[in-house]
Amino acid sequence: MLWDRPQALLESVVRQIERIVVGKRETIEHLLVALLCGGHALLEDVPGVGKTLLAKTAAKTLGCTFGRIQCTPDVLPSDITGVSVYRRSTETFEFRPGPIMANVVLADELNRTTPKTQSALLEAMEERHVTVDGETHPLPEPFMVIATQNPNGFEGAYPLPEAQLDRFLLKLRLGYPTAAEEAALLSRPSSESASSRALLLVEELRELQRAAAAVHVDEPVKLYIVSLVQATRTCAELSLGASPRASLGLYRAAQALALLRGRTYVVPDDVRELAMPVLAHRLAVRPEASYAGHAAESVMARLLATTPVPSAPVASKAGGAG
Structure with missing residues (x-):
């Protein structure tokens, strides 16, 4: 059956990442959801729980090029986007790309860099290109930013502005492992953390993204998404509700989760599972x-x-079961 292969491929990806990032299946699945619908993910948690390891392992397993930005207070916007360098031999300027020019970009500890440098990611995350010295450079496809941050209140952290938070499709947390999971980590050979291999080609990943976009969403489910988002805008306890970008993000994320679950249609439980992180x-x-x-x-x-x-x-009305 046509829909068996996407689910089998995605399940193999989840299992390989899970062998390295132990006990975080839901977080791994949600990270794949973000990639399948072309979104970005923010991983927030205390230091040392595997945020960076998860991002690196996911990129390697998916066969994607990988770029890393180590965010510190002295990082400049040009350190992210790249610079134009004058070549005397040709008397022209040559663009030298920064780490943003990759399929999966890890912005490690994003809230430890200054707001000016944080804003260098806004254009890339929304428009899939960067502008350097007035010249626009397209980013590779697929493209995804996985940012990690320590919780607000930690020393040296700058809160991310609302405009940037809204560009992250999902905000995820890993949490501490259970006692059994931590014992498994201690028993695992040290070389195993580097043993992931590419299970997909970039073109296969693009095909999966197209398959996710084709998942059927019934009209009542669409209205349920709208109702949830509208409720955030009328809630007396909130000064800022979810944006139309959030509605579209929840819609696409639900499609991707349905594909991951082996279905050709979205059910309300897909929306309920993703409403909190989206x-x-x-x-x-x-x-x-x-x-x-x-x-x-x-x-x-x-x-x-x-x-x-x-x-x-x-x-039967939604295109058949997976």
Whole structure:
């Protein structure tokens, strides 16, 4: 069956990454969701839980070129995008690309660099090109930014602006491993962390992205996505709700998750699973609500619990079961 192969390919990718990043299957799946629908991912957690390892392993497993930006306060925008260098022999300027010119770009500890340097990623993340000295340079396809950051409040961290947070499709957390998972890490040979191999070609990844975009979404499911996003805009505890970009992001992410699950259609549970990582980081809680102990995640959880859920679409009407 045509839809068996995408699911089998994606399952093999998840399993290989899971052998290296132990016990984080849901986070791995959601990271693949972001890549399948051309989105970017923000990994926020305390140091040492495997954020950088996950990004590097995913790029290697997917056969993508990889660029890394180590974000520190002295990094300049040109260190990310590249520079034009004058060549005396030809009397012309030559563009020397920065690490942004890769399929998967890791912006490590993004909130430790200055807002000016953070903004160098805005054009690349939204428009898939960079402008250096007035000349526009397209980025490779597929293109994805995986940024890591330490939680706000850690020393030397600059909060990301709302415009940049909105460009991240998903915000994910890894969390500490369980005792059993940590014991497995201690028992694993040190060479195993470098043993991932490419399971896909870049063209196969593009085909998977096209397959994800073709997944059917029933009208009631579309209206459910809109209802969730509209609820964030009318919530009294929030000063900033989710944007239309968030609606489109949740729609595409649900399509990609359905493909990962082996279906040709989206069900409401796909939307419910992704609503928190897609929407919560885009919300701003009013000061008085924050003082009362409300966080964006708790507000989003309440909106998920109170927004009516449509019935799951019938497989025969949605293009057949996977």
